Amino acid sequence: MSRILCPLLFITITGTAPALDITSRDAWNALPFTTSELVLNPVLFVVIHHSEVPPACYTKRECTLAMQHIQNMHLEYKGWPDISYNFAVGGDGNVYEGRGWSQVGAYTPGYDKDSIGICLIGNWTEETPPQNQLDAAQELIQYGVDQGMINPDYMVLGHREISEVECPGDGLFAEISTWENFVEF
Numbered sequence: 813m814s815r816i817l818c819p820l821l822f823i824t825i826t827g828t829a830p831a832l833d834i835t836s837r838d839a840w841n842a843l844p845f846t847t848s849e850l851v852l853n854p855v856l857f858v859v860i861h862h863s864e865v866p867p868a869c870y871t872k873r874e875c876t877l878a879m880q881h882i883q884n885m886h887l888e889y890k891g892w893p894d895i896s897y898n899f900a901v902g903g904d905g906n907v908y909e910g911r912g913w914s915q916v917g918a919y920t921p922g923y924d925k926d927s928i929g930i931c932l933i934g935n936w937t938e939e940t941p942p943q944n945q946l947d948a949a950q951e952l953i954q955y956g957v958d959q960g961m962i963n964p965d966y967m968v969l970g971h972r973e974i975s976e977v978e979c980p981g982d983g984l985f986a987e988i989s990t991w992e993n994f995v996e997f
């Protein structure tokens with residue numbers, strides 16, 4: 813009997829992935845949000861952005877300040893009810909919670925209900941994000957799939973593919989073009 817149970821137990825243990833360490837809104841001192849519109853999880857599209865401004869951050873402190881900067885810009889200058897991204901990833905390799913898995917973002921008319929927006933903090937027009945930042949973004953996507961928040965057959969898009977913008981920069985766009993689930997629109 814134990815010979816049968818042991819392999820099952822082994823499968824159960826190895827099948828439980830550890831929770832991804834996402835830096836919460838509280839941890840980066842986010843202002844409260846006023847949005848309430850929800851996406852339809854699991855979403856089909858993952859839209860990749862760069863922040864352009866602020867520039868890349870490489871420590872938790874720098875990235876925390878960058879998150880506050882982005883939220884302030886979106887609230888004050890864009891007039892949006894919150895930071896527009898669902899998540900942001902720093903050059904420190906950390907993932908930062910924006911609107912989270914289920915709140916509609918503010919950047920992709922026509923795709924809002926079926927997408928998650930992920931910003932790689934920095935200006936990636938000429939440079940490419942460091943490997944730890946790219947890895948963290950892909951880990952976040954896989955975690956979203958594992959949590960039932962992102963469709964397993966998801967498609968990765970650059971923001972420029974669905975809006976008249978330069979985002980996510982030539983450097984980052986070239987990089988995501990090599991990702992397995994990238995689609996060209």
Ligand SMILES: [Zn+2]
Nearest residue numbers: 861862971979
């Ligand atoms: Zn964008």
